[in-house]
Amino acid sequence: MRNRLKASDAIFASLLVALVMLIAGALSPxxxxxxxxxxxxxxxxxxxxxxxxxxxxxxxxxxxxxxxxxxxxxxxxxxxxxxPFYTQLGFVFDRVKTLAPDHPEWKEQAPFKSVLAGDLKGVAKSGEKGIVELGMATHAGMTTDQFSKIVTDWFATAKHPKTGKxxxxxxxxxxxxxxxxxxxxxxxxxxxxxxxxxxxxxxxxxxxxxxxxxxxxxxxxxxxxxxxxxxxxxxxxxxxxxxxxxxxxxxxxxxxxxxxxxxxxxxxxxxxxxxxxxxxxxxxxxxxxxxxxxxxxxxxxxxxxxxxxxxxxxxxxxxxxxxxxxxxxxxxxxxxx
Amino acid sequence: MRNRLKASDAIFASLLVALVMLIAGALSPxxxxxxxxxxxxxxxxxxxxxxxxxxxxxxxxxxxxxxxxxxxxxxxxxxxxxxPFYTQLGFVFDRVKTLAPDHPEWKEQAPFKSVLAGDLKGVAKSGEKGIVELGMATHAGMTTDQFSKIVTDWFATAKHPKTGKxxxxxxxxxxxxxxxxxxxxxxxxxxxxxxxxxxxxxxxxxxxxxxxxxxxxxxxxxxxxxxxxxxxxxxxxxxxxxxxxxxxxxxxxxxxxxxxxxxxxxxxxxxxxxxxxxxxxxxxxxxxxxxxxxxxxxxxxxxxxxxxxxxxxxxxxxxxxxxxxxxxxxxxxxxxx
Missing domain, CATH: 3.40.50.1000 (HAD superfamily/HAD-like)
Known part of the structure; x- marks a missing residue:
C-alpha cells in the first residue's frame, strides 16, 4: 500500500510539472x-x-x-x-582573399585585383558585371554540402568591419x-x-x-x-x-x-x-x-x-x-x- | 470560503480535462x-x-x-x-474542351484536334511538344489567383474515367x-x-x-x-x-x-x-x-x-x-x- 501511494505521488508530481508547462505555454502569447x-x-x-x-x-x-x-x-x-556593405559581400571579399593563392592571375585582373588591394571603390566601378563575376568565383564550383560548410565556417569567425563584432x-x-x-x-x-x-x-x-x-x-x-x-x-x-x-x-x-x-x-x-x-x-x-x-x-x-x-x-x-x-x-x- | 472551494474545484476539473488531452496526445504516437x-x-x-x-x-x-x-x-x-493518364492531363483535356468555343481554330489544329475528338492516341503522337503546347494553352495566360480558382473548381466535380469517383x-x-x-x-x-x-x-x-x-x-x-x-x-x-x-x-x-x-x-x-x-x-x-x-x-x-x-x-x-x-x-x- 505504501509503495502504491508513493507511485501515485510520483505520477501526480510529474503531472503537475506537465500542467505548469501546459498553462505557461497557453498563457505566454x-x-x-x-x-x-x-x-x-x-x-x-x-x-x-x-x-x-x-x-x-x-x-x-x-x-x-x-x-x-x-x-x-x-x-x-x-x-x-x-x-558599410552587404554581409554576403564581406563573405565574397574574404573568399577571394582565401582563394587568391590558387589564382595568381587575380592580382592583375579586375575586379579581383581591387578586392585584393582592399579598394572598395574599384570593386564598385566594376559594376553589376564585376559583382556577378566575384559571386560566381566564390559561390560556384563546389557541391551544396561543401558550400554549406564554407559558409558555416566563415560565420564562426567573420567580423563586421566597423564594430568588430x-x-x-x-x-x-x-x-x-x-x-x-x-x-x-x-x-x-x-x-x-x-x-x-x-x-x-x-x-x-x-x-x-x-x-x-x-x-x-x-x-x-x-x-x-x-x-x-x-x-x-x-x-x-x-x-x-x-x-x-x-x-x-x-x-x-x-x-x-x-x-x-x-x-x-x-x-x-x-x-x-x-x-x-x-x-x-x-x-x-x-x-x-x-x-x-x-x-x-x-x-x-x-x-x-x-x-x-x-x-x-x-x-x-x-x-x-x-x-x-x-x-x-x-x-x-x-x-x- | 465555500465559493473559493467551488472555484478551485472548477479550475481542478478543467485542469484534469487539459491533462487528459495532454496525455492522450503524448501517447498516441x-x-x-x-x-x-x-x-x-x-x-x-x-x-x-x-x-x-x-x-x-x-x-x-x-x-x-x-x-x-x-x-x-x-x-x-x-x-x-x-x-489511365496523369490527373493533370485529365485537367488539360477538360480545359481544352471548356476553352474550345473561344478557339475555333483548335478543331483543325493538332494536338487540340485530337483532344476534342477524344483521340488519346493522337495526343500521344503529338509527343512532348504537343503536351507542352496543351499545357501552356491551359495553364498560362491568367493570374495565379485565377488559376487557383480554376483548379479548385475543377477538382470539385472532375471524375476518374474508369471508376467514376x-x-x-x-x-x-x-x-x-x-x-x-x-x-x-x-x-x-x-x-x-x-x-x-x-x-x-x-x-x-x-x-x-x-x-x-x-x-x-x-x-x-x-x-x-x-x-x-x-x-x-x-x-x-x-x-x-x-x-x-x-x-x-x-x-x-x-x-x-x-x-x-x-x-x-x-x-x-x-x-x-x-x-x-x-x-x-x-x-x-x-x-x-x-x-x-x-x-x-x-x-x-x-x-x-x-x-x-x-x-x-x-x-x-x-x-x-x-x-x-x-x-x-x-x-x-x-x-x-
Missing amino acids: GLAQEALPSWNDTAAKTRIMDFVKATTTQGGEGYVAPEDRIAVFDNDGTLWVEQ LYTEMTYVPMRELLDYLRANGFKTYIVSGGGVEFMRPITEKIYGIPPEQVVGSTITTEYALVDDVPVLRRLPKIDFVDDGPGKPVGINQFIGRKPIFVAGNSDGDYEMLRWVTAAKGPGFAMLIHHTDAEREYAYDRQSSFGKLDKALDEAERRNWLVVDMKADWRKIFGWE | GLAQEALPSWNDTAAKTRIMDFVKATTTQGGEGYVAPEDRIAVFDNDGTLWVEQ LYTEMTYVPMRELLDYLRANGFKTYIVSGGGVEFMRPITEKIYGIPPEQVVGSTITTEYALVDDVPVLRRLPKIDFVDDGPGKPVGINQFIGRKPIFVAGNSDGDYEMLRWVTAAKGPGFAMLIHHTDAEREYAYDRQSSFGKLDKALDEAERRNWLVVDMKADWRKIFGWE
Whole structure:
C-alpha cells in the first residue's frame, strides 16, 4: 500500500510539472505587456500589437486562421546590418582573399585585383558585371554540402568591419523580438531576401529561429551529378533566380504558395512585395525599417548604394505602410549594447 | 470560503480535462499496433515501422532530431492514381474542351484536334511538344489567383474515367495512413512531384493534410504586373523548372534546404531522388510503390507511358530500397472500397 501511494505521488508530481508547462505555454502569447521590450512605447509598437491582436482574436472581424498567418521578412537592413556593405559581400571579399593563392592571375585582373588591394571603390566601378563575376568565383564550383560548410565556417569567425563584432551578432534585437512575438501568436515566419538562399540557410535557425525551409532567396543553378558513383548537387556559375524587387512576390508565390499577411522590409527592393501583400483582400500589414540612427547604427535612405529607400518611402503614408524610425522607435538596436 | 472551494474545484476539473488531452496526445504516437491499419502484416509494414521507431527513440543509435525528420513523397502513382493518364492531363483535356468555343481554330489544329475528338492516341503522337503546347494553352495566360480558382473548381466535380469517383477520392489509403503516421512521429511531410505545383497546392491540404508550402513541383514562369494599378502575378507560357528525375534532388535542395531521411516514389522519375536521399550519411529510408494489382487498381511497371518503373526496380534490392507490392502489402487501396 505504501509503495502504491508513493507511485501515485510520483505520477501526480510529474503531472503537475506537465500542467505548469501546459498553462505557461497557453498563457505566454497573452502576456502582451511584456512583448517587444526593446521597442519604445511609440505608435509603431502599438500599431504592430493592434494588428496581431486583431488577427488572433477569435470571432473578431480581422481574425485570421493560424495556417494563414504567414509573415515575411527581408534580411539585409531589416533583420541584420547591411552597411558599410552587404554581409554576403564581406563573405565574397574574404573568399577571394582565401582563394587568391590558387589564382595568381587575380592580382592583375579586375575586379579581383581591387578586392585584393582592399579598394572598395574599384570593386564598385566594376559594376553589376564585376559583382556577378566575384559571386560566381566564390559561390560556384563546389557541391551544396561543401558550400554549406564554407559558409558555416566563415560565420564562426567573420567580423563586421566597423564594430568588430561577429556578423551573427549584427542582428537587430527589436526585430528578433518581433519574430518571437509573431511566432508566439501562431505566425509562421519566413525570410524573403535578395541574398543567396544557401548563404543564409546555414545560420538563420541559430540567429533568428527560422529553419532552412522558411528561407526564400536568390539561387544559382545546381545540377545533380555522380562523383565516384555518389550523388551530389553541384553549384554551377549561373544565376537561376533573383529574389529582389518584382522577384520577391514571385519567390513568395513559388516557395510558400500563400499570400503573407505581414511583411517587413527596408528598401525599394521590397516595394513590389509590400504592394502585393497589402493589395490583397483581407488583413495585410506592411512595415519599412527607416535607418535614422547614425550613432547606434547608420543613417541612410535615398542615396545609399546598399538598401536604397526612396520610392517606397514616398508612398508609405498613402499606402498605410508603417515606417519604423530606428532612432525613435527602438530602445536598443544590438544585443551587445 | 465555500465559493473559493467551488472555484478551485472548477479550475481542478478543467485542469484534469487539459491533462487528459495532454496525455492522450503524448501517447498516441506510441500506439504502434494501431498504426497503418490498411497495410497487411507483411515485411513492408515492419520495415517502415522499425525505421520510424529507430529514428524516434531517444538515445538510440539511429535517433534523428525532430527538425531533421523530413519525409518526401512523389504524388502521381505514389499518393494517388496515375492511370489511365496523369490527373493533370485529365485537367488539360477538360480545359481544352471548356476553352474550345473561344478557339475555333483548335478543331483543325493538332494536338487540340485530337483532344476534342477524344483521340488519346493522337495526343500521344503529338509527343512532348504537343503536351507542352496543351499545357501552356491551359495553364498560362491568367493570374495565379485565377488559376487557383480554376483548379479548385475543377477538382470539385472532375471524375476518374474508369471508376467514376472524384479524382480527390483516388488517393491511396495506406499512403495517407503513412503520412499521418510519420507526422504523428514528428516528421514533416512534403510532396515532391513532377506535377505542376500550382495544380496541386489548392487541394493537398484537404486530401493529404499537406499545406501549400510543403508542396514542391514543376513550375512555369510568373511575372509581377499591375492590372488597373493592382499587383498580380501573371502566369506566362514558359516552363521554369521541371521537378522530375535529376530535378527532384535539385528541387528538394532549393525549396526545403535539408536532406530528407524518408522518401517514397514509384517510377524512374524518382530514381535520382531515392539515390540522393539514401546515399547521405546517417539514416535514410526509401520505398517504391510497385503497381501489381490489376484488379483493385492497375498493374504496370517497365512498359508504362505513365510512371515507368524499370531502372529503379532493377536496383532496388542492392540499394536496400523497400519495394511495396500493392497487391500483397495493402489490405485496402481506396477509401470507397
